[in-house]
Amino acid sequence: MHLEPADHLVQAGAFSIEERDAVYRAIMTRRDVRNEFLPKPVAEDVLRRILSAAHHAPSVGFMQPWNFITVRDEQRRREVWQAFSRANAEAVSLFPEDRQALYRSLKLEGILKAPLGICVTSDPTRGGPVVLGRTHNPRMDSYSTVCAIQNLWLAARAEGLGVGWVSIFNAEDLRQILSIPPDVEIIGWLCVGYVDALYERPELELKGWRQRLSLDDLIFEETWQGRD
Amino acid sequence: MHLEPADHLVQAGAFSIEERDAVYRAIMTRRDVRNEFLPKPVAEDVLRRILSAAHHAPSVGFMQPWNFITVRDEQRRREVWQAFSRANAEAVSLFPEDRQALYRSLKLEGILKAPLGICVTSDPTRGGPVVLGRTHNPRMDSYSTVCAIQNLWLAARAEGLGVGWVSIFNAEDLRQILSIPPDVEIIGWLCVGYVDALYERPELELKGWRQRLSLDDLIFEETWQGRD
Numbered sequence: 001m002h003l004e005p006a007d008h009l010v011q012a013g014a015f016s017i018e019e020r021d022a023v024y025r026a027i028m029t030r031r032d033v034r035n036e037f038l039p040k041p042v043a044e045d046v047l048r049r050i051l052s053a054a055h056h057a058p059s060v061g062f063m064q065p066w067n068f069i070t071v072r073d074e075q076r077r078r079e080v081w082q083a084f085s086r087a088n089a090e091a092v093s094l095f096p097e098d099r100q101a102l103y104r105s106l107k108l109e110g111i112l113k114a115p116l117g118i119c120v121t122s123d124p125t126r127g128g129p130v131v132l133g134r135t136h137n138p139r140m141d142s143y144s145t146v147c148a149i150q151n152l153w154l155a156a157r158a159e160g161l162g163v164g165w166v167s168i169f170n171a172e173d174l175r176q177i178l179s180i181p182p183d184v185e186i187i188g189w190l191c192v193g194y195v196d197a198l199y200e201r202p203e204l205e206l207k208g209w210r211q212r213l214s215l216d217d218l219i220f221e222e223t224w225q226g227r228d
Numbered sequence: 229m230h231l232e233p234a235d236h237l238v239q240a241g242a243f244s245i246e247e248r249d250a251v252y253r254a255i256m257t258r259r260d261v262r263n264e265f266l267p268k269p270v271a272e273d274v275l276r277r278i279l280s281a282a283h284h285a286p287s288v289g290f291m292q293p294w295n296f297i298t299v300r301d302e303q304r305r306r307e308v309w310q311a312f313s314r315a316n317a318e319a320v321s322l323f324p325e326d327r328q329a330l331y332r333s334l335k336l337e338g339i340l341k342a343p344l345g346i347c348v349t350s351d352p353t354r355g356g357p358v359v360l361g362r363t364h365n366p367r368m369d370s371y372s373t374v375c376a377i378q379n380l381w382l383a384a385r386a387e388g389l390g391v392g393w394v395s396i397f398n399a400e401d402l403r404q405i406l407s408i409p410p411d412v413e414i415i416g417w418l419c420v421g422y423v424d425a426l427y428e429r430p431e432l433e434l435k436g437w438r439q440r441l442s443l444d445d446l447i448f449e450e451t452w453q454g455r456d
Contacts, residue, residue: 005427005434009264012257012426014388019250022243023386026251027281027379029240036237048443053255055443057378060395062432064441069448076450091363103360121452132331132437133395135319140395142367143374143415150285150378151255158251160242167288167361167368179451187371198240199233204290206233209360213292215283220297222304223407224349 026154029198033162034107037114037193041072046159047116050192053155054120059144061132065124066145066187069178071117076177080189081111083173084166091168106207109166114191119178120149122185145187152190162195254382257426261390262335265342265421269300274387275344278420281383282348287372289360293352294373294415297406299345304405308417309339311401312394319396334435337394342419347406348377350413373415380418390423 014020051068059065071077088108095103111117122145127134134140153163166189174186204210242248279296287293299305316336323331339345350373355362362368381391394417402414432438 005431008428008434009425010428011424013424015250015386018246019253020386022247022250023254023382024281025247027383028284032286051447052443053252055446056256058260058393062430062438067446067448069452071450073450087364094358094363130322135322136315136397137395146371146374147378150375154251154382155255158243158248165286167365169364181452196239196241197237200236200238202290206236210290215280218283218295219279220295222299222301224297224409
């Protein structure tokens with residue numbers, strides 16, 4: 001029997017209140033973790049589930065441009081940490097002088113403390129030269145890979161894992177350490193490990209770096225309504 | 229009493245099996261919806277919850293660069309649909325001839341069928357000229373906004389709403405229709421509405437555009453391990 005696409009439509013209404021609340025609990029209690037990682041290794045079945053969550057992200061033209069390089073080796077993570085440290089030393093000098101002391105006081109990564117690193121990459125060649133949906137926005141493939149990261153992050157929260165996204169690198173350093181081909185884009189380095197405590201609000205808010213904006217100020221009706 | 233940041237650490241272990249399964253259910257059954265929208269208006273409290281989910285996405289340096297322009301007006305959505313149609317006519321000619329008939333047969337948007345459009349934008353100026361975590365990757369602000377979209381998408385699934393991300397536009401057309409300032413980046417147009425059925429697998433897979441890749445082929449250990 002040949003099934004038409006319409007035969008694959010299945011019932012899909014709202015979740016139960018309990019299920020819905022679980023989804024919002026993951027979204028609202030997810031944190032960018034830097035220091036709360038426990039040393040216990042991440043179980044293989046749990047890692048597989050969070051990577052499968054990532055792999056079920058939306059992707060432009062269904063190109064699935066992502067790869068996941070899992071890094072457990074301590075010497076390799078030390079090289080990644082050194083790459084972060086070099087970039088972070090460059091970063092601090094870019095801030096106004098009155099912010100530099102606070103910037104220096106912030107812990108911005110858990111590369112060595114988390115037992116697992118995942119480098120997430122995006123391969124723009126995967127769907128061939130012309131990709132459905134990317135024709136008018138060349139960044140759609142990297143955006144798909146970012147959706148994969150957010151899926152992984154939320155699944156990790158439900159599994160009791162913390163995730164921290166480190167972006168303070170010169171990309172060429174990571175490329176060399178991990179032998180990533182020149183045409184593959186590096187989207188992020190994720191620090192992953194079990195946690196038993198998380199900040200109740202974003203760490204940068206609690207530590208006085210920036211405050212939460214009002215959602216009301218961010219919603220416009222019908223057209224852009226001017227800057228606040 | 230002055231609270232130190234460490235006083236804001238709260239217990240955060242794994243979810244119950246039921247809660248975890250709800251998170252995975254949202255991730256695995258979320259679809260990019262084009263045609264299954266029902267005409268019923270989106271309730272204000274539900275819209276607020278999915279926008280709040282978006283607003284609780286991770287953002288580089290906690291800059292929260294996103295805005296959400298909600299568009300219900302039918303004439304305005306018609307202008308957006310016309311902008312899509314112009315871009316899509318350009319797009320089809322870019323594909324190899326043997327793919328053009330299939331491309332033309334695909335419905336790629338629900339701009340008029342969905343009762344609500346949300347244009348999601350990213351304002352690179354919001355955190356000032358130097359943003360913590362963006363110093364070495366200028367795209368981190370748009371990536372934060374993509375995380376907000378994925379949060380919204382998953383929350384919408386739990387609420388019984390479908391979401392479709394339309395990327396086939398010349399950005400300047402949307403900018404003009406919605407009066408978006410020149411320095412604000414347009415990340416995506418989301419079609420949003422209630423659904424009671426969704427495809428059990430991605431529509432582009434069921435309609436023969438591209439197949440699901442094997443997750444095993446996308447995971448590398450320690451370093452990049454060559455193209456498949």
